[in-house]
Amino acid sequence: MPLFLRATFAIVRKDLTAEFRSRELFSAMLVFSLLVIVIYNFALELTPTIRREVTSGVLWTTFAFAGTLGLSRSMAVEKDRGSLDGLLLAPVDRAAIYFGKVMSNLVFMLLVEVFILPIYSALYNINLFHPGLLLVILLGSLGYASVGTLLATMSVQTRTREVLLPILLFPVAIPVLLAAVKASTGFLNGATLAEIWPSLNLLIAYDVILSSAAFMVFDQVVEE
Amino acid sequence: MIEVRHLVKQFGPKTVLRGVNFCVERGEFVALLGPNGAGKTTFLRILASLSRPSLGEVRIAGYRLPHQAAQVRARLGVVTHLPLLYGDLTAQENLELYARLYGLTDFQARIQEILELIGLEARRHDLVRTFSRGMQQRLAIGRALLHHPDVILFDEPYTGLDQDASAMLDTILRSIAVQGHTIVMTSHDLARAEDLATRFDVLSRGVIAASAARHELNHTNLLAFYKQALTS
Structure with missing residues (x-):
């Protein structure tokens, strides 16, 4: 296996092993997500028709907030003990470190989503297990984790990192979130693929653009 | 092995290094002395390719920074006062x-060798967060030696260590030094530096203010040499 892939997978493996032991990040993200969907459930008095309309908005708000929490914590762990320097000292392309962190963050987001979807389905009495919707969740989470990992790496080097990350991340991630919400609504409302395709296309395009841009600037972001 | 010419480092309007010239031959153990804020850590971070020079030339083992950073990093081991380890992972x-990040293959024998050197073989399966500060620092040295680096950079490695841990670190550093590694260690502790180094350089106000080989100095001289360098 090339060194680039070995390094990427070594970082993913390290993050998953450490998280499996501490459960710090996953439990915080999960509890936060649960609270958000429960609060929405009480705050919005929903008829079955409106429920279908607001579902994608509520879901993506939940995923975005929980994702931000996870991204911030994931990079803070690296920074606080100087471990990020340890990774940067390795003789590998720094993009391998970036992709390793993106993959770990994506896995954490997807794990939370795996728990949230059935709970949301039960609470709101709506079936979310549509293959198209699951694809949108995967693509949306990928875009969010790609840009979020880069911005978390930037913000973690400042004193106001918890505040700074959402301020930086939400404006940049808006295109991904909008495309994901529109495509999700389409699938939930039973729209045809031709109707959903523009949003899906946009989502894929943003994923590619944001990942490529982050890949190109990561080296500059981590070097003083 | 290390060649630094006219190195300048600026952070915004603040100039931390003002034209540092610094050369280290293969096998030398250089103690880079200086008070807090002299720029020692910044200098070491540039050598470690963690920070980019604003001006000047840096070469390590014939490779230029920052252009050939990956080649430099493959030949470099770095130990700082932070362990650069993961508390929720075991030492192993x-x-x-x-080992994976450095592209080592069949690394189990090397890990065994390192754990024996740093005296942590019995604790290899324990989580690092259960280790004392001294044990974490020994493991950090093990991490830095894993890939057989030619050059090892120590940035204030004694920070936060008690007497016993410091004595153990001394022993490990001596055993590394006799293996022929090129070592640069920053310190503001003259006694520690005096015991280990073969050359002393003083970094003051962003330049190398003085340099002397060990055989040119004894204990009294080292203190006088250091004070004179700071006031010159």
């Missing part, structure tokens, strides 16, 4: 992670 898992 930490070393395996770094």
